[in-house]
Amino acid sequence: MKKYYNLTISFVCCFLICFTGFAQQTIKGVVFDNQTLEPLAGATVSIPNTTTGTQTNEKGQFVLQASTEKILISFIGYESQEISVEGVSLKVALAPMIGNLQTVVVTANREAGLRTQSPVAISKLSPTLINDTKPTNLYEIINKAPGVVMLNYNNEQHAMSIRQPMTTNSYFLYMEDGIPVRPMGVFNHNALIEMNMMAISSVEIVKGPASSLYGPEAVGGALNFITQRPTAVPTARAGIQFDNYGYKRFQYSAGATTGRFGFFLGGYFARQTNSWMDRSDFEKSSVNARVEYKLTDKTNLTGTFSYNDYYSETGGTVDSTAFYSRSYKSNNDFTYRAANAIRTRLTLEHTWNTQATTTITPYFRDNSLKQNPNYSIIWTAGSTTATGQINENAFTSYGVVAQHSQRFDFLQSKLLVGGMYDYSKNPYYAYTTQLAAQLRADGKSVEKYTLTQELPNDYLSRYKADIYNSALFAQWDFEPIQKLRLSLGARYDRMAFDYVNYLDNNATGSKSYSQFTPKLGLTYDLGKDKGIYANYSKGFSPPALTAIFRKNTNATEGQDLFYYNLKPARFDNFEIGGWAAFFQHKVYLDWAVYQMNGYNELLSIRQSNNSYDYQSAGKTLHRGIEYGLTWKPTTEWFFRFGGTNALHKFIEFELSQRETDQVKNINDKIMPQSPSWTANTEVTYKPNWLRGFRASLEWQRMSSWYMNQVNTVTYDDHTALGLKGISLFNFRTGYTWKGVEVFVNVMNMTNELYANSTSLGNSTSDRATYTAGAPRTFVMGIQYNFTGKK
Numbered sequence: 001m002k003k004y005y006n007l008t009i010s011f012v013c014c015f016l017i018c019f020t021g022f023a024q025q026t027i028k029g030v031v032f033d034n035q036t037l038e039p040l041a042g043a044t045v046s047i048p049n050t051t052t053g054t055q056t057n058e059k060g061q062f063v064l065q066a067s068t069e070k071i072l073i074s075f076i077g078y079e080s081q082e083i084s085v086e087g088v089s090l091k092v093a094l095a096p097m098i099g100n101l102q103t104v105v106v107t108a109n110r111e112a113g114l115r116t117q118s119p120v121a122i123s124k125l126s127p128t129l130i131n132d133t134k135p136t137n138l139y140e141i142i143n144k145a146p147g148v149v150m151l152n153y154n155n156e157q158h159a160m161s162i163r164q165p166m167t168t169n170s171y172f173l174y175m176e177d178g179i180p181v182r183p184m185g186v187f188n189h190n191a192l193i194e195m196n197m198m199a200i201s202s203v204e205i206v207k208g209p210a211s212s213l214y215g216p217e218a219v220g221g222a223l224n225f226i227t228q229r230p231t232a233v234p235t236a237r238a239g240i241q242f243d244n245y246g247y248k249r250f251q252y253s254a255g256a257t258t259g260r261f262g263f264f265l266g267g268y269f270a271r272q273t274n275s276w277m278d279r280s281d282f283e284k285s286s287v288n289a290r291v292e293y294k295l296t297d298k299t300n301l302t303g304t305f306s307y308n309d310y311y312s313e314t315g316g317t318v319d320s321t322a323f324y325s326r327s328y329k330s331n332n333d334f335t336y337r338a339a340n341a342i343r344t345r346l347t348l349e350h351t352w353n354t355q356a357t358t359t360i361t362p363y364f365r366d367n368s369l370k371q372n373p374n375y376s377i378i379w380t381a382g383s384t385t386a387t388g389q390i391n392e393n394a395f396t397s398y399g400v401v402a403q404h405s406q407r408f409d410f411l412q413s414k415l416l417v418g419g420m421y422d423y424s425k426n427p428y429y430a431y432t433t434q435l436a437a438q439l440r441a442d443g444k445s446v447e448k449y450t451l452t453q454e455l456p457n458d459y460l461s462r463y464k465a466d467i468y469n470s471a472l473f474a475q476w477d478f479e480p481i482q483k484l485r486l487s488l489g490a491r492y493d494r495m496a497f498d499y500v501n502y503l504d505n506n507a508t509g510s511k512s513y514s515q516f517t518p519k520l521g522l523t524y525d526l527g528k529d530k531g532i533y534a535n536y537s538k539g540f541s542p543p544a545l546t547a548i549f550r551k552n553t554n555a556t557e558g559q560d561l562f563y564y565n566l567k568p569a570r571f572d573n574f575e576i577g578g579w580a581a582f583f584q585h586k587v588y589l590d591w592a593v594y595q596m597n598g599y600n601e602l603l604s605i606r607q608s609n610n611s612y613d614y615q616s617a618g619k620t621l622h623r624g625i626e627y628g629l630t631w632k633p634t635t636e637w638f639f640r641f642g643g644t645n646a647l648h649k650f651i652e653f654e655l656s657q658r659e660t661d662q663v664k665n666i667n668d669k670i671m672p673q674s675p676s677w678t679a680n681t682e683v684t685y686k687p688n689w690l691r692g693f694r695a696s697l698e699w700q701r702m703s704s705w706y707m708n709q710v711n712t713v714t715y716d717d718h719t720a721l722g723l724k725g726i727s728l729f730n731f732r733t734g735y736t737w738k739g740v741e742v743f744v745n746v747m748n749m750t751n752e753l754y755a756n757s758t759s760l761g762n763s764t765s766d767r768a769t770y771t772a773g774a775p776r777t778f779v780m781g782i783q784y785n786f787t788g789k790k
Contacts, residue, residue, distance in 0.1 A: 025065070025066060025067060025068075025085075026063065026064075026065055027045075027062075027063070027064040027065075027066055027068075027071060027085055027090070028061070028062070028063050028064075028089050028090065029045075029061070029062055029089055029090030029091065029092055030056075030059070030060045030061050030062075030089075030090070030091055030092070030232045030233070031043040031045070031056050031060045031062065031073055031075070031092045031093075031094060031232075032060050032091075032092070032093055032094070032231070032232035032233065033078075033093070033094065033096070033127065034093035034094060034095050034096075035095075035096065035126075035127040035128050035131060036127040036201050036228060036229075036231070037093075037231035037232060037233055037235050037255070037787065038060075038201065038228065038229045038230075038231060038232065039056070039058070039059050039060025039061070039229070039230075039231075039232040039257065040056060040060050040075050040078070040094060041056055041057060041058045041059075041060060042055055042056060042075070042112075043055065043056040043060070043062075043073060043074065043075040043078075043094070044072075044073070044074045044075065045062045045064055045071055045072075045073055046071065046072050046074075047066055047068045047070075047071060047072070048068075048070055048071070048072045048082060052066060053072075058292075058294065058300055059232070059257055059262065059294070060232045068085060069084060069085055070082055070083065070084055070085060071083060071085060073092050073094060075094055077096060077097055077103045077104055078094040078095060078096055078097060079094060079095045079096075079097055080094075081094060091232075091233060096126055096127070096128055097585075103115045103124050105118065105122055105124055105204050106178070106204065106224070106226070107122065107175075107178070107204035107205075107206055107210075107222065107224040108120050108122050108204075108206060109213070109416065109475065109477070109487075110178065110213055110403060110416060110418070110475075111357075111405055111416065116523065116525075116531055116579060117477075117485055117523055118487075118523070118533075119485075119487050119521025119522055119523050119533040119534065119535045120206055120207070120208065120210070120521065120533075120535060121147070121206070121207040121208060121575065121577055121592040121594070121626060122204060122205065122206050122207070123145035123146060123147075123148070123204070123205045123207070123628070123642075124202060124203070124204050124205075125141050125142070125144060125145060125202060125203040125204075125205070126202055127201055127202055129141065129144065130200060130201075130202070130203070132684070132694060132696065132732065132734070133732065134241070134732065134734070134743050134745060134779070134781060135197060136241065136243070136247060136249065136270075136779060137152060137156055137158075138150065138156070138158070138192055138195065138197065139151070139152045139158060141203065142203070142205075142223070143680055143700060144640070144642065144680050144682070145203075145205050145642065146590075146626045146627060146628040146642030146643060146644060146680075147162060147163070147207050147592075147624070147626035147642070147644040147646075147678075148160075148161070148162050148205055148207070148221070149161040149162075149166060149678050149702070151166055151756045151757050151771075152756050152773065152774075153190075153756065153757075153771055154275075154277060154280055154315075154771075154774070155193075155272060155280055155282040155312040155314075156192070156193045156282075156284065156310075156312075157190050157193060157312070157314070157337070158189065158190060158192060158193075159189050159757065160172045160189065160220070161220070161673075161674075161678075162205070162207055162220040162221035163207060163208055163219075163220045163221065163573075163594065163596055163622050163624065163646070164219075164220040164622065164648065165648045165671045165672065165673045165674035165705075166673040166674065166675075166705075166757055167189075167673065168189035169189075169601075169602060169603075170187030170189075170217050170541055170543075170544050171217065171219040171220040171539075171541055171569075172217065172218070172219070172220050172221055172222070172223065173210070173214055173215070173217045173218035173221075173222040173223070174191050174192055174195075174223050174225075175214070175222060175223065175224045175225065176195070176224075176225050176227060176306065176343065177224070177225070177226060177227055177304065177345070178224060178401075179343075179345055179361065179363050179399075179401065180214075180215075180217075181194060181195070181341075181343065181365075182365075182367070182395070183365070183395060183397050183399075183422050183424040183426075183467055183469055184215065184216050184217060184422070184467075184469045184493075184495050184542065185424075185426070185465075185467050185469070185495055185497065185542065185544060185545050186393065186395050186424065186426055186467070186544065186545065187217060187544050188369060188393070190337070190339075190369075192223075193284070193308070193310050193339055194308045194310070194339055194341040194367070195225060195286075195308070196266070196267060196268070196286035196287065196288045196306060196308060197268065197286075198251050198252070198253055198266040198267055198268045198286065198288070199227045199228050199253075199264075199266045199267070199286075199288030199290075199306070200225050200226070200227060200228070201226050201227060201228045201229065202226045203223065203224070203225055203226065204223075204224045204226065205221060205222070205223050205224075206218070206221055206222045206224075207220075207221045207592070207594075207626065208220075208221060208535075208537060208539075208573050208575060208594060208596065209517070209519075209537040209538060209539030209571055209573045209596075210222040210537075211491060211493075211515075211517040211519075211537065211538060211539050211540055212473065212475065212489035212490060212491045212517050212518065212519035212537060212538075213473055213475060213489060213491065213519075215420075215469075215471055215473075215491065215493050216493055216495070216515065216539075216540045216541050216542060216568075217541050218539070219539035219540070219541050219569070219571055227264075227288055227290060227304065228253070228255065228264050228266060228288075228290065229255075229262070229264060229290065229292065230255050230256065230257045230262025230263050230264045230290065230291070230292050231255035231256060231257065231262075231264065232257055233256070233257075233787060233788055233789065234255075234256040234786075234787070234788030234789070235253075235254065235255050235256070235785070235786060235787050235788070236252075236253070236254040236785075236786040237251070237252060237253045237254070237266075237783060237784070237785050237786070238250075238251070238252045238783065238784055239251055239252075239741070239781055239782055239783025239784065240781060240782060240783075241779065241780070241781035242779070242780060242781065243777050243778060243779045243780070244777060244778045245272075245274075245275045245276045245774070245777060246272055246273040246274040246275050247270070247271075247272050247275070247779075248270070248271050248272075249268050249269065249270040249271075250268060250269050251266075251267070251268035251783070252266065252267060252268070253265065253266030253267070254266070256788075257292075260293055260294040260295075261291070261292070261293050261294075262291070262292045262293075263289070263290065263291045263292075264288075264289070264290045265287070265288070265289050265290075266287070266288055267285070267286045267287030267288060268284075268285075268286055269283075269284070269285050269286075270282075270283070270284045271283050271284075272312075276328060276774060276775055276777075277315050277328045277330075277772065277774075278315050278328055278329045278330040279313045279314065279315035279316075279330035279332070279333060279335070280312070280313055280314075280315045280330075281312070281313050282310070282311060282312030282313065283310075283311050283312075284308070284309065284310045284311075284312075285307075285308070285309045286306075286307070286308045286309075287306075287307050288304070288305070288306045288307075289304065289305045289306075290302070290303070290304045290305075291303050298350060298351045298352070299348070299349070299350045299351075300348075300349045300350075301346070301347070301348055301349075302346070302347040302349070303344070303345070303346045303347075304343075304344060304345050305342075305343075305344045306341070306342070306343040306344070307341070307342050308339065308340070308341045309339075309340050310337075310338065310339040310340070311336065311337075311338045311339075312336065312337050312338075313335065313336055314335045314336060314337050314371075314373065314374055315328070315330035315332075315335075315374075316330060316331070316332065316335060316374030316375070317374065317375075317759070317769035317770055317771050317772075318331070318769065318770055318772060319445055319767055319768070319769060319770070320767070320768050320770065321445070323753075323755065323770040323772055324753070326753060326775070328772055331446055331447065331448050331449055332374060332377075332435075332448065332449040332450075332451075333448075333450075333451075334372060334449075334450075334451040335371075335372045335373060335374040335388075336371060336372050337369070337370075337371040337373070338368075338369070338370045338371065339367075339368070339369045339370075340367070340368045341365070341366070341367045341368075342364075342365065342366045342367070343363070343364070343365050344363065344364050345361055345362065345363035345364075346361065346362055346363075347359060347360070347361040348360050348361075354407075355406060355407040355408070356404070356405065356406050356407070357404070357405050358402075358403070358404045358405075359401075359402070359403055359404075360400065360401075360402045361400065361401045361402070362398075362399070362400045363397075363398075363399050363400070363401070364397065364398055364399075365395070365396070365397040365399075365424075366395075366396050366397075367394060367395050367396075367397075368392060368393075368394040369392065369393050369394070370390075370391070370392040371390070371391060371392075372388065372389070372390045372433070373388075373389070373391070376388050376389040376391075376430075377435065377449060379435075379437055379446060379449075381444060382439075382443060382444065383437060384436065384437050384438075384439065385434070385435065385436060385437060386435040386436075386437045386446075386449055387432055387433065387434060387435060388432075388433040388435055388449075388451070389430045389431060389432055389433060389460055390430070390431055390433060390454065390456075391428070391429060391430035391431075391460075391461070392428070392429060393426075393428050393546060394426070394427055394428070395424045395425065395426045395467075396424065396425045397422055397423065397424040398422075398423050398424075399420065399421060399422035399423065399469075400420065400421055401418065401419075401420040402418055402419060402420075403416060403417065403418030403419075404416070404417055404418065410478075411478040411479050411480060412478065412479040412485075413476065413477060413478035413479070414476070414477045414478075415474070415475075415476050416473075416474065416475045416476075417473070417474045418472075418473055418474075419470070419471060419472045419473065420469070420470065420471050421468075421469070421470045422467075422468075422469040422470070423466070423467070423468055423469075424466075424467040424469070425464070425465075425466055425467075426464065426465045426466075426467055426497075426545060427463075427464040427465075428461060428462070428463055428464070428465075428545070428546060428549070429459060429461065429462045430459065430460040430461040430462070431454070431455060431456050431457070431458055431459050431460060431462075432455045432458040432459075432460060433451055433453065433454050433455065434451075434452045434453040434454075434455065435449045435450060435451055435452060436449070436450045436452050437449055438450065444767075445767060459502070459503055460550070460551055461503065461546070461549050461550050461551060462501075462502040462503055463499055463500060463501045463502060463503075463545070463549045464499065464500050465497045465498065465499040465500075465545055466497060466498045466499075467495070467496075467497045467545075468494075468495075468496045468497065469493070469494070469495050469496075470493075470494050471491055471492060471493045471494070472491065472492050473489070473490070473491040473492075474489065474490055474491075475487060475488065475489040475490075475519075476488045476489075483524060483525040483526075483527075484522065484523075484524050484525075485522065485523045485524075485525075486520075486521070486522050487519070487520070487521040487522065487523075487535075488518075488519070488520060489518065489519035489520075489521075489537075490516065490517070490518045490519070491516070491517050492514070492515075492516050492517075493514060493515050493517070493540065494512060494513070494514040495512065495513045495514070495542050496510065496511070496512035496513075497510065497511060497512075497545070498510050499511070499545075499549070501549055503549075503551065511548075511564075513542040513568050515538075515540040515568070515570070517537070517538040517539070517540055518536075518537075518538060519535065519536065519537040519538070520535065520536045520537075521533065521534065521535035521536075521537075522534055522535070528581075529579075529580065529581035529585065530578070530579065530580040530581065531578060531579055531580075532576065532577070532578040533576070533577050533578065534575065534576040534577075535573075535574075535575055536572075536573065536574055537573045538570070538571065538572055538573070539569075539570065539571035539572075539573060539596070540568060540569070540570055540571070541568060541569045542568040543566040543567075543568065543569075543602055547566060547602065548564060548566055566602060567600040568600065569598060569599065569600050569601045569602055570598070570599045570600060571596050571597065571598050571599070572596065572597045573594060573595075573596040573597075574594065574595050574596075575592055575593060575594035575595070576592070576593055577590065577591055577592030577593065577626075578590065578591060579591075586631060586632050586633060587629070587630070587631050587632075588628075588629070588630045588631075589627070589628070589629050590627070590628050591625065591626065591627040591628070592625070592626045592627075593624075593625045594622075594623065594624060594625075594626075595621070595622070595623045596621075596622040596623070597619070597620070597621060597622075598617070598619065598620035598621070598622060599618070599619055599620075600617065600618070601617040601620050603617055603709075617650055617652075617653040618651070618652035618653050619650075619651035619652040619653070620648070620649065620650055620651060620653075620671065621647070621648070621649050621651050622646070622647075622648050623646065623647045624644050624645055624646030624647065625644065625645050625646075626642075626643075626644040627642070627643055627644070628640075628641070628642040628643075629641045629642070635688060636685060636686055636687050636688055637683070637684070637685055638683070638684040638685075638686075639681075639682075639683050639684075640680075640681065640682045640683075640684075641679070641680075641681045641682075642679065642680050642681075643677065643678060643679035643680070643701075644677070644678055644679075645676060645677050646674065646675075646676060646677075646678075647670075647674075647676065648670065648671040648674040649668060649669060649670050649671055650666050650667060650668065650669050650671060650709075651667065651668070652667055653666055653667065666709050666710055666711075669706075669709060669710065669711045670705075670706050670711055671706075671709070672705065672706045672707055672708055672709055672760075673705055673706075673707075673757060673758070674705055674706070675702045675703040675704065675705045675725060676703050676705075677701070677702075677703040678701065678702045678703070679699075679700070679701040679702075680698065680699070680700050680701070681698065681699045681701075682696055682697065682698040682699075683696060683697050684696040690735075692735055692736040692737055693733075693734070693735045694732075694733065694734050694735075695731075695732070695733040696731070696732045696733075697729065697730075697731055698729065698730040698731075698732070699727065699728070699729055700726070700727070700728040700729075700730070701723075701725070701726070701727050701728075702725050702726040702727075703723075703724065703725040704716035704717075704724040704725045705725075705758075707758045707759065707760040707768060708760040713760055713768065715755060715758045717753065717754065717755075719752060719754075720750045720752060726752070726754045726773075727752065728747075728748050728750075728752055728754070728773075729748070729749040729750055730745065730746065730747050730748070730749065731745070731746040731749055732744075732745045732746075733745075736785070739784055739785045739786060739787070740782070740783075740784055740785075741782065741783045741784075741785060742780075742781070742782045743780070743781050743782075744778065744779070744780050745778070745779040745780075746776070746777070746778055746779075747774065747776070747777040747778075747779060748773070748774060748775060748776050748777060749776060750776075751775050751776040752773075753775075754772075754773040755770040755771055755772055755773060756771045756772070756773050757770075757771045758770050758771070
């Protein structure tokens with residue numbers, strides 16, 4: 001009996017020891033995005049069907065003490081995974097939920113938050129979308145966002161349209177990780193050529209004024225390029241990309257995290273030679289580096305560095321004769337654009353507790369844009385001479401952005417307060433060049449311009465300015481009743497500058513613009529993944545300094561020789577929108593209806609000699625509806641559609657053509673370069689029977705538009721579908737096997753003849769110019785993707 005008693009005691013002890021060991025099992029691992037391999041902070045790791053669990057830290061790491069054979073990994077916007085607990089350390093790659101409206105965005109509120117809790121129209125271009133597109137130019141991804149048109153001026157040059165006509169005006173804010181790439185007052189519509197495509201993880205686009213948080217120039221919208229973070233596992237990529245028109249690109253990246261330290265490095269070198277468009281050779285080198293270091297469990301340090309060196313010939317526009325004959329021969333052999341940009345920042349983030357976080361970001365920018373632009377050529381009909389210009393706009397900036405967010409249990413609220421200060425030195429010059437004009441047989445148009453002489457002492461504009469930009473901002477989000485969330489925001493901006501205008505007898509002085517911009521928004525959760533939102537916001541954009549200090553060559557007696565008295569443009573924006581999911585989250589729909597009233601919009605009025613006169617419109621109206629639809633009927637098929645119907649028109653404005661002393665009232669006229677409908681549709685197929693393969697067909701649509709302010713001429717070419725405007729089909733396919741990825745993109749499959757933009761003065765004798773779009777283009781590439789072990 002004693003023997004059996006001892007055996008029983010031994011068995012129970014062994015069982016308890018084993019059970020205790022199992023109960024105290026330590027499960028460790030890391031959770032990351034399966035596309036970018038970036039760590040996912042805040043992912044939930046739990047035991048299935050229980051409330052026991054934990055969350056990942058900033059490095060995507062977790063430690064869970066549990067007695068379980070399986071754990072559940074979940075994160076908003078990603079497919080959940082239930083996995084078996086095996087091994088000492090787990091690596092869990094979550095796949096994004098395509099089209100999910102519960103996307104985490106940072107641009108709406110300056111901090112990570114749900115898109116459905118943000119009372120603004122915001123689109124997020126995911127890492128999957130960017131990777132599958134394999135863009136050679138940013139417009140290929142930006143145009144996939146509903147309500148957004150990025151114009152391709154070739155060689156990564158561009159213009160933009162978001163709740164505005166297609167324009168080069170300073171109504172859009174371009175940011176990299178929340179920091180503007182240029183200071184207020186030094187806007188350039190080509191600023192995105194200073195962006196590195198190989199370092200972009202995702203893009204967030206806020207449509208409509210975002211001034212209450214991000215400041216002036218965020219009138220039509222704000223584009224925030226989120227750069228790639230250090231990867232949770234060691235990675236490396238290298239590949240080449242090329243097309244049938246002489247474009248070649250070598251690209252690379254690498255990233256890893258070890259202990260408290262993580263890094264990412266990525267860049268590319270691109271070259272264009274002997275393209276379909278004459279005088280369009282270009283070279284670009286880009287590199288981005290990012291390091292993250294965890295100082296303590298609550299304090300993180302992030303440093304980034306960006307360098308972009310760009311040079312391009314600029315063949316420019318062509319006239320109607322050359323455009324319709326597909327003769328893309330440049331009318332000059334001397335124009336160019338050269339940009340050099342350095343940006344660096346250091347962000348210190350401290351989490352005081354689960355309710356409070358503070359960040360401080362000092363930054364530095366050094367930038368130069370030098371050009372001999374084709375758009376500056378001034379020629380009078382019939383003349384055998386013309387003039388041009390060479391200019392350089394440079395700035396060096398030192399700035400800091402600081403903010404603190406505090407969450408309260410009271411009304412489920414969050415308060416965000418912050419401020420910024422930016423000091424920039426901005427020298428600028430533009431001097432005259434003399435040109436010879438070789439006329440065509442008709443004597444009414446130019447066959448070719450030839451540069452005969454540079455006149456570096458004959459300045460068209462020359463100044464230096466010290467720019468002081470400062471701002472305070474705050475936003476309070478709270479829930480007065482269940483499911484209703486209100487957002488109250490406000491910002492005060494002041495832009496001041498001291499200047500020396502060398503062309504105005506070395507005149508010195510100071511000038512400032514200031515504006516208080518409030519915002520009121522609300523979201524209401526209707527339940528079952530449906531909701532609505534509404535907001536009111538104000539926009540404010542001071543004139544760029546290059547406009548203020550430019551000679552008014554059309555000035556008459558008694559008028560200022562410079563545009564010292566240009567007024568800032570102001571906007572009132574009203575919008576409502578909503579979102580909904582149907583059929584077990586297979587269909588997602590979001591929409592927004594807006595009206596934006598503009599005051600004192602700065603317009604560049606083209607004159608008959610190709611010069612431009614700056615004028616401020618009294619009142620303008622911008623009204624439209626934006627809509628996006630995604631449908632994933634099966635795991636293999638995905639359908640995406642986005643579009644906008646819009647109206648942009650003058651309300652009160654008199655257009656003066658001073659060379660003929662003729663005044664035309666254009667009240668109620670449609671603003672030029674504003675198509676009434678734009679859309680982008682794409683169908684993607686990723687078969688289960690052939691893992692790693694993908695194919696997609698995209699349709700881009702843009703209706704016709706007026707080419708001048710007086711609405712006498714339209715660009716309304718008929719497409720192959722019989723529609724007026726532009727209709728382009730693009731096909732993309734690729735296959736990945738054991739880390740080797742090959743792909744082919746066919747752009748403009750039907751070889752449509754189209755123009756990305758057009759320009760025409762208001763005189764009956766003016767001739768139209770066209771920025772031609774590329775003919776059918778085959779883009780091919782191969783890339784090796786290495787993923788190491790943790």
